[in-house]
Amino acid sequence: MRYAMAIDTKKCVGCSDCVVACQTENNVPTGYCRDWVIETVTGTYPDLAIELRSERCNHCAEAPCVSSCPTGASQYGPGGIVFVEHDECIGCGACIESCPYDARYIHPDGYIDKCTFCMHRVEKGQDPACVAVCPTNCMYFGDMDDPNSEISKLVSTRKYKTLAPEAGTDPKIFYLI
Amino acid sequence: MNEEIIISGRMIPHVDPHLELWHWPISLYLFLGGLSAGILFFAALFTILGKEKEFAGAIKRATIVVPFALGIGLIALMYDLTHIMYVWQLYATIRLESPMSWGAWVLMLVTPLSALWVLGYFKEYFPYWSWKTGFVKPLGIVIDWINEYRMTIAWILIPSTLLLGMYTGILLSAFNARPLWNTSVLGILFLTSGLSSGAAVIIWVSQNHVERKLFSQIDLSLIIIELFLIAHMIISLYAGPEVQNQAAQVIMGGQFTFQFFGVVVILGLIVPGILEVLELKGFHFPVAIPVLLVLIGGLVFRFVMIDAGQLTRYLY
Numbered sequence: 001m002r003y004a005m006a007i008d009t010k011k012c013v014g015c016s017d018c019v020v021a022c023q024t025e026n027n028v029p030t031g032y033c034r035d036w037v038i039e040t041v042t043g044t045y046p047d048l049a050i051e052l053r054s055e056r057c058n059h060c061a062e063a064p065c066v067s068s069c070p071t072g073a074s075q076y077g078p079g080g081i082v083f084v085e086h087d088e089c090i091g092c093g094a095c096i097e098s099c100p101y102d103a104r105y106i107h108p109d110g111y112i113d114k115c116t117f118c119m120h121r122v123e124k125g126q127d128p129a130c131v132a133v134c135p136t137n138c139m140y141f142g143d144m145d146d147p148n149s150e151i152s153k154l155v156s157t158r159k160y161k162t163l164a165p166e167a168g169t170d171p172k173i174f175y176l177i
Numbered sequence: 178m179n180e181e182i183i184i185s186g187r188m189i190p191h192v193d194p195h196l197e198l199w200h201w202p203i204s205l206y207l208f209l210g211g212l213s214a215g216i217l218f219f220a221a222l223f224t225i226l227g228k229e230k231e232f233a234g235a236i237k238r239a240t241i242v243v244p245f246a247l248g249i250g251l252i253a254l255m256y257d258l259t260h261i262m263y264v265w266q267l268y269a270t271i272r273l274e275s276p277m278s279w280g281a282w283v284l285m286l287v288t289p290l291s292a293l294w295v296l297g298y299f300k301e302y303f304p305y306w307s308w309k310t311g312f313v314k315p316l317g318i319v320i321d322w323i324n325e326y327r328m329t330i331a332w333i334l335i336p337s338t339l340l341l342g343m344y345t346g347i348l349l350s351a352f353n354a355r356p357l358w359n360t361s362v363l364g365i366l367f368l369t370s371g372l373s374s375g376a377a378v379i380i381w382v383s384q385n386h387v388e389r390k391l392f393s394q395i396d397l398s399l400i401i402i403e404l405f406l407i408a409h410m411i412i413s414l415y416a417g418p419e420v421q422n423q424a425a426q427v428i429m430g431g432q433f434t435f436q437f438f439g440v441v442v443i444l445g446l447i448v449p450g451i452l453e454v455l456e457l458k459g460f461h462f463p464v465a466i467p468v469l470l471v472l473i474g475g476l477v478f479r480f481v482m483i484d485a486g487q488l489t490r491y492l493y
Contacts, residue, residue, distance in 0.1 A: 091259030
């Protein structure tokens with residue numbers, strides 16, 4: 001099993017519902033967020049192009065945060081979900097320094113926190129909160145190892161990109177372009 | 178035009194607009210760790226070479242600094258942890274792919290050895306105490322035991338201090354997410370800088386002309402090597418991918434140019450290097466001047482690398 005997310009940049013309208021859903025679902029402290037929306041504008045007027053991307057932890061297969069963690073608190077969970085075991089975290093910040101996506105932060109309680117693909121929901125067979133709430137249905141969550149899953153089909157038929165693949169992290173969020 | 182903005186709003190403390198996670202405690206620790214590694218390396222080396230009498234400054238005097246420096250460094254390190262109650266987790270495992278993990282273990286080895294090393298010379302530091310009687314008698318026995326095994330300790334210290342000095346650099350260079358740090362020369366550069374700081378302290382506390390002259394020569398060689406390694410670092414950043422080219426800008430014309438070239442390279446390496454050459458040629462300066470310049474240069478170098486490195490990133 002290999003969990004992944006595909007996000008259709010053609011369908012995203014940048015409403016930030018995913019951000020609010022995540023903050024509510026995961027009780028993210030005020031002023032913090034586990035996901036965010038980026039708007040990229042390229043070109044020269046009048047030939048401008050806009051791309052909208054909902055970004056979060058890429059749940060990398062070669063996660064530098066897992067290898068840099070001195071205690072093993074940062075680890076791979078079921079389906080390759082990268083998460084932090086709070087009781088093993090010393091708050092050294094090595095994982096934050098090692099993340100090319102800047103997807104982690106220090107929780108006000110001291111441990112390092114991040115997107116968990118809503119592990120607690122996924123365990124029950126539900127989609128992560130951000131995916132479940134998306135009003136344009138531009139986000140897809142599923143098992144990349146299952147060739148019949150919607151996400152496998154999308155990634156095999158649509159053009160996609162990943163963020164900073166040159167960092168060698170093998171990211172598992174696919175942006176359909 | 179190529180503009181990327183976060184439209185959902187994101188201003189996470191210590192992460193946005195750029196990383197400001199590691200502060201002065203880490204820089205201070207990296208400096209003190211390197212300095213301690215440098216002093217202990219020379220002390221162990223000259224003990225193994227059987228030069229205890231000629232090089233008392235290195236072996237007996239400068240080493241007093243080390244347990245205190247490592248102690249302060251460790252306190253700084255602890256101060257920087259945000260989930261401090263779980264710090265014991267660091268010593269519940271060894272993870273070789275995490276430099277911080279094996280570095281913590283090396284530190285766990287070197288710190289007590291440095292304290293034993295200094296304790297072993299207590300009888301010479303306090304010759305008028307009556308070591309055979311009273312409450313210091315058990316301490317005397319421990320000291321004799323330490324001195325019996327001093328050669329073994331020295332042999333353990335050679336590789337472990339080299340590892341400690343190198344680890345302070347590898348800790349940073351292992352983060353490929355921070356392009357300024359992600360150059361393999363950093364490990365050997367930090368080690369050289371640490372050895373140079375160590376040699377400088379030895380020059381300062383030495384009371385013997387021969388020792389002072391030898392360590393001036395050692396320090397001068399290390400300064401020259403360090404200058405070459407800094408050139409290597411810059412070349413490797415420019416020869417690397419685009420993110421590293423951009424990272425190099427931070428010290429090559431960007432925000433940290435003055436600190437890096439003005440303080441670290443010129444004031445911390447070139448000026449003391451010239452002073453040491455003049456000293457060896459027979460001109461006399463207060464020895465504290467080149468020594469302090471080397472130490473300040475080493476300290477500022479850690480500050481610049483920590484602060485500048487966190488400005489560099491892959492995205493946005």
